[in-house]
Amino acid sequence: MSHSTEEAGRGPRPARRDVLVLGAGVALGAAGVGAGWAWSERSAEEPAGEEPAEADAPEAPEPVRFVSSQLTAPRASAWRREGAVVSGGLLFTTPRTPTFRGVVYDDRAQPVWIEPDGNAATDLRVQTYRGRPVLTYWTGEVKEGAGNGKGVILDERYLPVAEVRCGNGVLSDLHEFQLTSRGTALLTSYPTIPYDLTPVGGPADGHVWGGRLQEVDVETGEVLLDWEGLDHIDLTDTYRELDDTGTAALPFDPIHVNSVEEDGDGLLVSARHTGALYRIDRRTGEVLWRFGGRRSDFEVPEGGDFGWQHDLRRQPDGTLTIYDNHENAIDTDAVSAALRFELDEEAMTARLVQALRHEDRYGYAMGNAQYLPDGHVLVGWGMDPYATEFDADGEVVFELSDLGLGSYRSYRFPWRGRPATPPDLAVADGSAYVSWNGATEVTAWRVLAGERADRLRPVGEVPREGFETVVALETGARLVRAEALDADGRVVGRTRTVRA
Numbered sequence: 001m002s003h004s005t006e007e008a009g010r011g012p013r014p015a016r017r018d019v020l021v022l023g024a025g026v027a028l029g030a031a032g033v034g035a036g037w038a039w040s041e042r043s044a045e046e047p048a049g050e051e052p053a054e055a056d057a058p059e060a061p062e063p064v065r066f067v068s069s070q071l072t073a074p075r076a077s078a079w080r081r082e083g084a085v086v087s088g089g090l091l092f093t094t095p096r097t098p099t100f101r102g103v104v105y106d107d108r109a110q111p112v113w114i115e116p117d118g119n120a121a122t123d124l125r126v127q128t129y130r131g132r133p134v135l136t137y138w139t140g141e142v143k144e145g146a147g148n149g150k151g152v153i154l155d156e157r158y159l160p161v162a163e164v165r166c167g168n169g170v171l172s173d174l175h176e177f178q179l180t181s182r183g184t185a186l187l188t189s190y191p192t193i194p195y196d197l198t199p200v201g202g203p204a205d206g207h208v209w210g211g212r213l214q215e216v217d218v219e220t221g222e223v224l225l226d227w228e229g230l231d232h233i234d235l236t237d238t239y240r241e242l243d244d245t246g247t248a249a250l251p252f253d254p255i256h257v258n259s260v261e262e263d264g265d266g267l268l269v270s271a272r273h274t275g276a277l278y279r280i281d282r283r284t285g286e287v288l289w290r291f292g293g294r295r296s297d298f299e300v301p302e303g304g305d306f307g308w309q310h311d312l313r314r315q316p317d318g319t320l321t322i323y324d325n326h327e328n329a330i331d332t333d334a335v336s337a338a339l340r341f342e343l344d345e346e347a348m349t350a351r352l353v354q355a356l357r358h359e360d361r362y363g364y365a366m367g368n369a370q371y372l373p374d375g376h377v378l379v380g381w382g383m384d385p386y387a388t389e390f391d392a393d394g395e396v397v398f399e400l401s402d403l404g405l406g407s408y409r410s411y412r413f414p415w416r417g418r419p420a421t422p423p424d425l426a427v428a429d430g431s432a433y434v435s436w437n438g439a440t441e442v443t444a445w446r447v448l449a450g451e452r453a454d455r456l457r458p459v460g461e462v463p464r465e466g467f468e469t470v471v472a473l474e475t476g477a478r479l480v481r482a483e484a485l486d487a488d489g490r491v492v493g494r495t496r497t498v499r500a
């Protein structure tokens with residue numbers, strides 16, 4: 001079931017949602033959102049707990065297509081609670097279709113920007129570089145559970161600012177591309193390393209994927225920090241089973257670093273396959289503490305058990321947040337959650353501050369939890385193709401659904417896009433079809449037609465309807481051009497002139 005914004009007044013179906021605030025359990029009412037993902041469609045041969053291999057992925061739903069552009073995007077749906085206030089900004093997603101695609105949606109589930117080259121993309125979001133907002137994402141080759149590629153930085157005109165890669169002979173993995181205030185980027189890498197696997201029942205001459213993270217200067221490409229998890233995390237800390245991996249062709253993946261966060265003079269690292277969160281000394285590389293996993297330095301508080309997690313972040317109030325995938329299986333009754341902890345790093349105690357769950361949302365892989373400035377939380381459920389917004393009281397106020405086969409991460413950010421490319425126009429069946437990929441300030445389209453390019457006159461003006469707007473033409477129009485108008489009626493872009 002999917003819900004549009006017009007359906008907000010419909011009565012909700014029974015739902016399960018648990019919210020824990022300040023350590024006290026609060027039972028909340030139902031919210032009208034769609035049914036859970038059918039996990040049985042996933043290939044039985046695909047290893048559980050991994051981001052799926054592209055060749056093994058189930059068939060994606062039919063995308064939305066356009067006349068004026070060859071770009072396509074998942075036909076997402078939106079639900080909004082009647083009378084609710086949602087956070088400002090657009091929704092930044094990377095749905096699998098079956099590979100990952102970068103798509104920005106508005107609150108009506110209409111595409112605003114679609115990655116224009118058909119390249120795989122993860123971690124699409126707005127960040128700050130040299131004091132200005134930029135659009136960033138990872139792009140490259142997606143393989144089973146990882147990837148090889150680069151980080152891309154675009155300005156508001158969608159022109160390239162920089163590309164960032166790992167150095168020292170390793171390739172940039174898809175899991176993290178985070179800019180810092182120092183003009184550097186944090187990246188992950190999964191190099192293949194010869195390794196003695198006898199401690200986990202494998203061969204002495206086995207192979208593993210490393211758990212590497214680097215800090216790289218964006219402008220120069222200089223590697224400023226290079227940390228290998230296997231130098232500091234014992235192989236036997238893994239929960240991952242060896243199965244038929246451990247060869248050079250299919251390495252064993254004992255750590256699976258999936259997020260890196262600056263934390264003062266340290267770094268915060270989430271490792272999915274050890275089920276643990278780490279704080280790392282930036283200078284020495286030593287592990288300062290572990291939270292979760294086989295050798296936790298903190299007792300995990302009641303109700304805060306987590307596993308196979310993603311997206312470890314330090315919040316402005318000092319708390320730590322994660323997206324808890326919770327289990328490493330397809331057929332399960334588990335429910336994923338956004339968890340918030342308060343850690344006393346002197347007394348070495350941990351307290352669960354908040355747990356946000358909704359219905360049976362369960363993403364066994366991928367996912368994130370974005371804590372917004374107004375107190376709202378946007379949870380991207382990973383392999384469960386939804387992004388759910390909770391308000392400051394833990395109530396669900398908005399949900400974007402039908403994100404292909406799931407989105408690696410989902411975010412909400414303010415963004416102003418002013419494309420350097422002109423708008424697109426096509427004429428078919430007596431109508432003009434107009435679109436402008438990435439433009440955020442267009443509120444209306446004016447269409448001009450006539451017999452000569454230098455004597456076109458306005459024949460119609462309509463509000464922007466979504467990614468593509470249709471304007472009916474007068475019979476007999478020979479040449480057509482369209483103009484994009486902003487809220488003040490100013491022309492902010494013009495299409496080429498085409499024959500009707």
